[in-house]
Amino acid sequence: MGTQMTEMLKGTxxxxxLSIVARRAGYGYEITASLREQGFxxxxxxxxxxxLVRIEQRGLVDVTRVASDKGPPRKVYAMNALGREELDRFWxxxxxxxxxxxxxxxxxxSS
Amino acid sequence: MGTQMTEMLKGTxxxxxLSIVARRAGYGYEITASLREQGFxxxxxxxxxxxLVRIEQRGLVDVTRVASDKGPPRKVYAMNALGREELDRFWxxxxxxxxxxxxxxxxxxSS
DNA sequence: TACCACTAAATAGTATCACTAAGTACCGCT
DNA sequence: AGCGGTACTTAGTGATACTATTTAGTGGTA
Numbered sequence: 534m535g536t537q538m539t540e541m542l543k544g545t546x547x548x549x550x551l552s553i554v555a556r557r558a559g560y561g562y563e564i565t566a567s568l569r570e571q572g573f574x575x576x577x578x579x580x581x582x583x584x585l586v587r588i589e590q591r592g593l594v595d596v597t598r599v600a601s602d603k604g605p606p607r608k609v610y611a612m613n614a615l616g617r618e619e620l621d622r623f624w625x626x627x628x629x630x631x632x633x634x635x636x637x638x639x640x641x642x643s644s
Numbered sequence: 645m646g647t648q649m650t651e652m653l654k655g656t657x658x659x660x661x662l663s664i665v666a667r668r669a670g671y672g673y674e675i676t677a678s679l680r681e682q683g684f685x686x687x688x689x690x691x692x693x694x695x696l697v698r699i700e701q702r703g704l705v706d707v708t709r710v711a712s713d714k715g716p717p718r719k720v721y722a723m724n725a726l727g728r729e730e731l732d733r734f735w736x737x738x739x740x741x742x743x744x745x746x747x748x749x750x751x752x753x754s755s
Numbered sequence: 756t757a758c759c760a761c762t763a764a765a766t767a768g769t770a771t772c773a774c775t776a777a778g779t780a781c782c783g784c785t
Numbered sequence: 786a787g788c789g790g791t792a793c794t795t796a797g798t799g800a801t802a803c804t805a806t807t808t809a810g811t812g813g814t815a
Contacts, residue, residue, distance in 0.1 A: 534803075537737045540655025540772065543801045544648065545741065552748045556755050562763050571744055580802055582764060587801090604762035605810045624749060626648045630656065631742060633682055637663045638735060644667050645774075651800065654772050673792050691773055693793060698772090715791035716781045 534575040546576070548623035550584050551612070554594060555620055558611035561585050585610060593619050645686040657687070659734035661695050662723070665705060666731055669722035672696055696721060704730050 553564055565581045585608070588594050593616035597609045612620070664675055676692045696719070699705050704727035708720045723731070 536771080537655065537733060538741070539770095539802055540658075541737055541741055543654040543772075544651030545745065546802075547651075549745070549748060552752050555752055560763075565763095571747075572740070573744070577803065577805095578763090579765080579804075579806090583766090583802075586765080601762075601810080603811065605764065605808090607763065622648060626652055627745060629683070630649070630652055631745075633684070634656065634660070634738060634742075636682075637660060641663050641666055647800080650773055654801075657773070671792080676792095688774065688776095689792090690775075690777095690794080694773075694795090697794085712781080712791075714782060716779090716793065718792070 538575070542576075545627070546580070547584055547588065548620065548627065549573075550581065551588065551593065551616055551620045551623065554610050555612045555617070558609050560599070560607035560609045562607070564610075588616065591615075591619075649686070653687075656738065657691070658695055658699065659731065659738065660684075661692065662699065662704065662727060662731045662734065665721050666723045666728070669720050671710070671718035671720045673718070675721075699727065702726075702730075 549568070550564060553559065553567055559567070561578075561582050564585070565576070565578050568576050568581065585594075589596055589610070593613065594610040595613050597611070599607045599609050601607050660679070661675060664670065664678055670678070672689075672693050675696070676687070676689050679687050679692065696705075700707055700721070704724065705721040706724050708722070710718045710720050712718050
């Protein structure tokens with residue numbers, strides 16, 4: 534993947550995944566597919582699983598093993614209260630950064 | 645600084661600095677002050693200088709040493725053609741990511 | 756049976772980046 | 786001489802996404 538997007542995803546990918554899980558509980562393979570549908574075609578599976586392991590270890594999501602008729606058992610991730618707080622903080626941080634970037638972009642164009 | 649902002653700045657701080665330099669050539673200490681004025685009060689000096697070293701080594705900026713009557717000589721960074729291209733790519737990448745995050749945020753609120 | 760495709764998750768090793776913390780250097784003022 | 790402000794540098798750390806591979810389960814097919 535392009536280095537630029539790789540670096541930019543640091544710090545945002547976790548929020549993106551949390552946001553997806555917040556809308557609806559899901560498992561890794563499904564979340565990866567969801568990301569691809571949203572345009573993140575180059576995000577590797579392994580990357581998503583690493584994020585999921587991390588948010589699970591931090592207690593931001595609740596995990597349930599569910600049997601599948603199409604393959605190995607799925608680990609379904611559901612948002613909990615702690616994850617909700619983290620996601621709210623994520624949006625606050627992102628909005629702060631985004632506002633400043635928008636301003637910079639506008640100032641750059643008008644100079 | 646908060647871990648969240650630290651991680652989110654990865655990949656964007658370089659673009660922010662490039663954007664500042666694009667508007668007007670400047671030196672490290674000045675750019676750091678500019679960042680603080682724009683609300684990035686917690687970005688350490690060392691961090692900014694590291695970015696400047698990097699973009700210089702990548703040939704994205706032209707550097708001139710200018711004597712100062714208030715301290716050591718300044719290294720003034722000015723954007724060049726390569727830096728302009730990189731900055732354009734940065735905005736493209738950021739807009740892509742930002743669009744998707746905005747969509748996620750909206751969908752999250754309306755669900 | 757043997758092979759392949761798809762589903763599903765995990766892991767070891769690497770590169771990049773921002774941060775902390777400290778240091779060096781130059782100037783004017785008291 | 787000492788101090789605060791200006792200005793830049795550097796070594797070491799932690800967090801993150803990436804590459805590449807491995808392991809498992811199911812169903813279809815040559």
